[in-house]
Amino acid sequence: MHLRIQPTKNCHLAYRHSEQRYRKCISVTVMNDPAFLGLDLGSSSIKAVGLDESGQCVAAAKRTHLIRTGLGGIAEQDPYTWHEIAGQVLRELAQQLQELSLTPAAIAATGQMDGPVLIDQHQQPVTPVQMWCDSRCDVQCQIIEDRIPANQLLAMTGHCAVTGYTAPKLMWIAEHTPQVFQTATHIIFPKDFITLSLTDQIVSDYSDAANSLILDIHQGQWDDAIMELLALPPINFPTLANSTEQIGSISASGAAWSGLPEGTAVATGAGDSIAAALGAGLHDPSMVQIVIGSAGNVNCVLNEPRIDPQGRIHTGYFVDHAHWICTAVQQSAGASLLWWSDITGLEPEQLVNEIDTSNPPTALFAPYLCGERTPHLDSNIRAAFTNLNQHTSRRDMTRAILEGVAFSFKDAFEVLGSMNINPSCAAICGGGGDSKVWQRIIAAVLDVQLIPSTGDTTAKGAAMLAACAAGRFKTWLEAIDSWPEANQRVEAVPTDIDQYQRSYLEFKELYPSLKSFYK
Template sequence: MKYLLGIDLGTSGTKTVLFDEMGKSVASKTIEYPLYQLKNGWAEQDPDDWYNAAVNTVKAVIEESRVNPADIKALSIAGQMHGLVMIDAHGKVLRNAILWCDSRTGEECDEITNAVGKNRLIEINANPALTGFTAPKILWVRKHEKEIYDKCSCILLPKDYVRFKLTGKKAIEISDASGTNLIDIKKREWSLEILNALNIDPSLMPEIIESSAVAGTITKEAAALTGLLEGTIVAGGAGDNAAAAIGTGVCKDGQAFVTLGTSGVVFAHTSKPSIDPLGRVHTFCAAVPNSWTAMSCTLAAGLSLRWMRDEFFSYENKEESDKGNDVYDLMTSKASEIPSGSDGLIYLPYLMGERSPVLDPEARGVFFGLSARHSKAHLTRAVLEGITMSQRHNLEVLHEMGICPSVLTACGGGGRSPFWRQMLADILKCKVDTIESKEGPALGAAILAGVACGMFNSVEEGCAKFVVRGSAKSVPDEVQTKRYDAIFALYSSLYPALRPSFAKLASLRKQLDGEKVPKYKSVFSVEFERFGKIISGVDVKKVGELLEKVDCPTDSVAYVPSEPILETKELKEDIQNRVFGGLDIEIGYCSGHNRVLNCLEYHRNSELNITGTDAIFMLAPITAIKDGIVDSSSVETFFAPKGTAILFYETSLHYAPCHSDDNEVFRVCVVLPKNTNTAKPKLVKECDESRMLTHNNKWLLAHSASPEAKMGITSGVVVGTNLKLD
């Protein structure tokens, strides 16, 4: 009898399974290890914990099975993706690995996007820069721990490090390399364009190998530790999800699976790279040669349920464990007694930030609709539903890409639980089936090992021989599906509404942690998105030069709606076509010196501002107006560097006389559709609407301390503190 070993290197622990030549599990062993979270959003592990777990689990299954090591023909590893392992010239680990679920690298993602270009990065790598990926972690270490970076001789991913320790060979396997942000997806090789743009020495990146290729053989030292024979073949292996695909038989077009482990994944196979231009889901190289995958990844799927277990069911967990039962069965049993929708309670599963499809490291978990009548059972059902809703959110993106599986194979906790499996069918609105094997990634790794040693001629042949479909299936319940459609509509509206608040919370956390935060928020930040957007391509340098020619006061504010100096033919044509859809425009300016909020104005048309100096804007949403009154507490302050073109939405109030940050005169170019703007008014024009309206386009709300209010120009009122910049 011939045998194959599949090693599943996960975040919680490493599981090694020994399979016979029919694909039957002969023995298995799991060893857990700690996760280190030194700060909110950080996640690290010791790579040698992985290696020790792999060595000891391999040794344990050989001893338990009493199989002759000579009959074990090959092994490979399925591993958690994206983790950064840095080793020196002697192969020694330089620091703990930064994991896939670590969200510290937001700034580095921005650096990558700016250096490579957002669209170009997706063209080459098929994915945007994400905090979970490896490249931003490399940049973070280079910036914050340069002494470690300078000692680094080679960069590896988690399973590739363990394979290096077993074989002495350095290499990164293709499906895992896909998640670094550093390869050319179509060419299946390192992208020198990206590496050069990020100033990463290509020599740090080892050879890329295919998943089923022979990556090396067991060394004498590793043989002594594991009980394997020296020279046993080790295949390239695969990232955990790519291996899980093989272990569930997903190796051809039209096949897909959903897994709810620590993370949640919807994964589809494709014979050509299918790319989401917005980068909401990932396209990676598959473990099958010359194939690709489209997959989503929510960061805290099973992790959310584990958090519920540890924080809300610790007592029950001990009780059930003493009885030999699994507390998750108790939790899902209690949740099944609650009606779908959890009596109006919705959970957003963003405990570790989020990757797919919202791409936001600052997002955090939310219970929405919590009331005094909700019990632990309600919370549990809401968590289960929220996790599953996140998978539907991702599946809808795959549908947009033309990937529409009618059947999903469920694995992980969601596949084993009849209750959760039915919930998957009802929420995802498709049939859900299962496989007999419960080993998923470990089975996929074993199949890859079988190809490497010649037991199978191809991955497809290995899947056909080893993967057995299960009898447990679930089909959508029409009544529940309709209920979940309504729930999903509200679920999917919550993140957009909370996105700026998540960004504010991130700044607050930094303050509470004693970290230095910028004095003012940036117009390039998430928090600015509801007020306007940055416009690229405008000749801001030319605008700045023209603004320098404008005569502006040094002790007051000047506002001119139309200025001939600025209204050059080239500039007008470009802006009116680039920004205003061809509408005739007028270009004016606001300049001077003023650091006190006197009034807010709202233009019914969108307004383009181009900063000729560093400037500060005070803004409020139009929704802040209640009966012609806005509280100054609704006002937010943003910094815009010189040379920024900003389109303020028509739903934004802003204080037009903005400010420089250095007590000098500011200059801002102001562009609006022609004849929709006025100079600073002296008298209000009566109209059918309220006296807030100073002309047919502009509403004005003034603080009682302002000249406008004292002159009776408007009845629109700003209440609260009259804001003043430091």
């Protein structure tokens, strides 16, 4: 809290008589310290944080929500549920800030990427959102490959055609529920729906746009030629802005919904991979970030675009036009442990605490519950345990799950190496990244130094974007320098490295063996 002292015009006379009378004629205006807000619309929860001027998290709120799943690869969520839960989270955060005498200076949203949010002329959603993990558009991906050669699509968009991206989802909707496009006027992305609710503005950033397969990543513009080749129905795409830009302020309706002050600055925001990388302090290829959420990501920030010719890693914009991000995606990272938790009826923490890593690994797990992106680009492959015997225990299988996810990150590191990206350390975050056991396994499998994040880097990254929009920082690089992550380090255990090198060779044989079953 700041006190602004302003003497009144007669103060000099009062001072002549007594200091006491001088104090009485001082006008004191109380100015609350600012807070910078970030909201993360995740796959399994919506959370918001408030950071003070030093970058410390001083307020936080969170609510969980569900994914509707079904046969054929269905995985979708209702934007109206997002709206309800996000409003609850923001109102709780606003109350905490008020109790701390902090004033929101700016807010930015981040969130799950790729899912098309189709809205009508009244800015209302017209259909549930197919999430990034929805794989029902496999046929549409094949159609894209038939119409646009893979090398041409990669060169134009930095991506290949897989079920996670936006264009094939739009094609599926157009084929199976064409009536949706009779009322839909605009497409936005999940985090943009939060921004829309706050500001009434239809806008997105370049990172989300780059994952659509409809953006020319070299020009930074929506590509009409791609839309024509894919025969997409007419739809308006959002105006694009850099992630750090202020694109508006909280409207009267946004204030009533969120509990935040009308007029508060709102930044464009970014996709969750980008916000997480920013929050972890990534700025050059010497360090990557490993994210263990429902899915797993390996992120790397570059000064120039590098495109994997096989499309196993996608390339897109970071928070501005001068920097790029390469992202490897593992479809079922934390989701594999959550699945096992549901099967066993035990909490993930209890399962992990049972693990004994003093002996060499025995069982193997291929973490392909929802197919796999990096490096296989295969939505049909499925998970499996192998090397089980009558002595295999529950804790052996839990350990195999953690190791299988770590091996999938090793797959991603090998692809990065083929692109001449060879990091010496890795920041690790996400719910699974908090596990000491998982950290030890991953450090040994990758043979790198790990830097565990102390908090939620995704929401923190969004708050950093808000701070840039509010003028707290001139650039995102200044934000990284001013709000660094903790200096804790996890070193790989030499004996672990040796045993996991052998196990990884066995793991690499799993995919071709399983492939024959899931064509």
